[in-house]
Amino acid sequence: MIERLCIIGVGLIGGSVARAARAEGLCHEIVGVDADADNLRKASACGVIDAGFSDIEQGAASADAVMIATPVGTFDVIFSALKSVWSTGAVVTDAGSTKCSVIESAERIFGEVPDNFVPGHPIAGAERSGVEASTVDLFRGKRVILTPLEDTSPLAVKRVESFWRSIGAKVSQMEPAHHDEVLAATSHLPHVLAFALTYMLGKKDEQTEIFQYAAGGFRDFTRIASSDPKMWLDICRANRREIVPLIHQFREELNVVAGLISSGAAEELFSVFADARNARQRFLDQLER
Amino acid sequence: MIERLCIIGVGLIGGSVARAARAEGLCHEIVGVDADADNLRKASACGVIDAGFSDIEQGAASADAVMIATPVGTFDVIFSALKSVWSTGAVVTDAGSTKCSVIESAERIFGEVPDNFVPGHPIAGAERSGVEASTVDLFRGKRVILTPLEDTSPLAVKRVESFWRSIGAKVSQMEPAHHDEVLAATSHLPHVLAFALTYMLGKKDEQTEIFQYAAGGFRDFTRIASSDPKMWLDICRANRREIVPLIHQFREELNVVAGLISSGAAEELFSVFADARNARQRFLDQLER
Numbered sequence: 185m186i187e188r189l190c191i192i193g194v195g196l197i198g199g200s201v202a203r204a205a206r207a208e209g210l211c212h213e214i215v216g217v218d219a220d221a222d223n224l225r226k227a228s229a230c231g232v233i234d235a236g237f238s239d240i241e242q243g244a245a246s247a248d249a250v251m252i253a254t255p256v257g258t259f260d261v262i263f264s265a266l267k268s269v270w271s272t273g274a275v276v277t278d279a280g281s282t283k284c285s286v287i288e289s290a291e292r293i294f295g296e297v298p299d300n301f302v303p304g305h306p307i308a309g310a311e312r313s314g315v316e317a318s319t320v321d322l323f324r325g326k327r328v329i330l331t332p333l334e335d336t337s338p339l340a341v342k343r344v345e346s347f348w349r350s351i352g353a354k355v356s357q358m359e360p361a362h363h364d365e366v367l368a369a370t371s372h373l374p375h376v377l378a379f380a381l382t383y384m385l386g387k388k389d390e391q392t393e394i395f396q397y398a399a400g401g402f403r404d405f406t407r408i409a410s411s412d413p414k415m416w417l418d419i420c421r422a423n424r425r426e427i428v429p430l431i432h433q434f435r436e437e438l439n440v441v442a443g444l445i446s447s448g449a450a451e452e453l454f455s456v457f458a459d460a461r462n463a464r465q466r467f468l469d470q471l472e473r
Numbered sequence: 474m475i476e477r478l479c480i481i482g483v484g485l486i487g488g489s490v491a492r493a494a495r496a497e498g499l500c501h502e503i504v505g506v507d508a509d510a511d512n513l514r515k516a517s518a519c520g521v522i523d524a525g526f527s528d529i530e531q532g533a534a535s536a537d538a539v540m541i542a543t544p545v546g547t548f549d550v551i552f553s554a555l556k557s558v559w560s561t562g563a564v565v566t567d568a569g570s571t572k573c574s575v576i577e578s579a580e581r582i583f584g585e586v587p588d589n590f591v592p593g594h595p596i597a598g599a600e601r602s603g604v605e606a607s608t609v610d611l612f613r614g615k616r617v618i619l620t621p622l623e624d625t626s627p628l629a630v631k632r633v634e635s636f637w638r639s640i641g642a643k644v645s646q647m648e649p650a651h652h653d654e655v656l657a658a659t660s661h662l663p664h665v666l667a668f669a670l671t672y673m674l675g676k677k678d679e680q681t682e683i684f685q686y687a688a689g690g691f692r693d694f695t696r697i698a699s700s701d702p703k704m705w706l707d708i709c710r711a712n713r714r715e716i717v718p719l720i721h722q723f724r725e726e727l728n729v730v731a732g733l734i735s736s737g738a739a740e741e742l743f744s745v746f747a748d749a750r751n752a753r754q755r756f757l758d759q760l761e762r
């Protein structure tokens with residue numbers, strides 16, 4: 185049982201962690217830290233947290249479990265504040281979308297990554313953001329990836345793992361660099377494409393009102409372009425080493441496809457489309473498992 | 474009231490037209506033509522059509538309304554077959570996803586586009602295909618674009634317009650070339666991107682099993698990559714004049730975004746993402762109207 189869980193960043197992810205932990209009776213007390221006073225008030229008012237703090241030191245003091253659920257660009261500031269109240273008896277974890285950048289930030293601030301910090305990433309989200317969008321079952325059936333280092337305390341890893349399992353998530357472990365490589369492909373690249381396409385077509389729409397002829401397929405394809413711009417700015421900067429080469433690889437793939445369309449290469453084009461459809465079916469089959 | 478509606482291609486679109494026309498009592502008899510005997514049997518068995526023909530001449534003979542709902546690459550063959558039984562008293566329309574190619578096909582086969590042929594395109598679809606996927610309300614609230622030519626009979630246009638309105642669609646008219654330009658942006662380009670991305674990541678997944686770490690955002694983003702490959706092959710070939718330049722425009726857009734990520738240009742990148750989010754909201758607001 186956690187005595188005092190401190191959630192730093194009470195948005196979609198932090199709010200949902202709090203709701204789920206409370207529903208499962210995992211903590212005696214849940215406190216939230218957020219720079220946005222209005223957001224803290226909302227979180228308190230709807231019972232997501234027991235108390236809210238604008239100050240990290242105050243909120244994290246005497247917490248035996250800390251979850252950092254803010255955009256990855258904020259970690260230097262957050263680790264610096266946590267440093268002064270760091271307790272070796274507590275377990276600290278995070279929900280940051282990139283892992284190498286978070287680990288590098290911890291190294292920068294602490295000299296070396298504290299052994300009671302367990303880097304983690306729940307693969308769950310929504311196009312809505314903020315505590316109003318948080319739900320009790322956001323992580324049910326979803327994957328959480330932990331990327332502990334060689335020196336990370338096995339007991340701390342076990343406690344974080346058991347926390348996520350208790351709220352319904354499927355936990356796996358991998359190397360931080362592998363996490364960033366995989367997520368660049370399955371999440372970061374698709375988001376960049378959705379943002380770039382919606383940006384480009386948005387400019388066209390201002391001139392010729394094309395959006396009124398777009399339908400359900402377009403709505404689904406662009407859903408992730410409604411994601412939080414600040415969060416995605418941070419992800420792109422934090423994982424640029426993986427994302428930028430992938431963008432160029434995709435540009436090359438598009439160049440090949442454009443060539444096939446131009447030259448009317450029916451067989452090759454059909455096989456790209458059919459392979460894509462089969463690959464997606466393979467993905468769907470896994471998602472249901 | 475239509476005496477005999479002949480639907481050529483009893484798949485998702487043709488089947489849904491038949492179901493809706495029957496539900497609204499718009500025809501005395503609905504016959505289907507399909508090259509796939511198994512599909513015809515299914516369509517008859519579930520009451521979507523009253524009779525099925527593998528032969529276009531037989532099916533279309535004595536029909537006073539004909540709807541062509543096959544992939545756009547088949548129109549030369551279909552117009553050639555219809556030519557021998559063409560009745561100037563009937564109204565013929567289509568549901569092809571591109572309009573210039575359909576009109577060019579009619580010119581090729583008939584010398585000039587018959588004045589009782591009304592080119593059309595219902596903007597509705599699903600990632601599933603085939604008559605099993607057809608529904609009675611597929612077109613309710615959806616847009617249908619008609620692209621009549623100067624010589625098209627106003628009465629024929631009026632009858633087709635009234636047919637679509639009767640089954641719940643919102644009908645508008647535009648120039649064929651403008652249709653192909655707009656749909657290239659809002660539909661064809663997104664489909665090409667979804668196919669190309671899923672193809673590229675499918676190859677990665679075969680090596681390192683990345684799909685197990687993909688989530689709901691990826692499912693929505695790639696939904697249209699489950700569309701019928703044959704239909705999309707035809708669309709890409711038929712509208713290559715519009716699609717290929719758009720692909721290259723998007724590649725250039727991606728190049729700019731990759732540059733912003735590489736150089737850490739936070740403000741510019743944030744404004745691309747925020748503009749994209751706002752553009753999508755504008756699209757959603759229109760969709761609900």
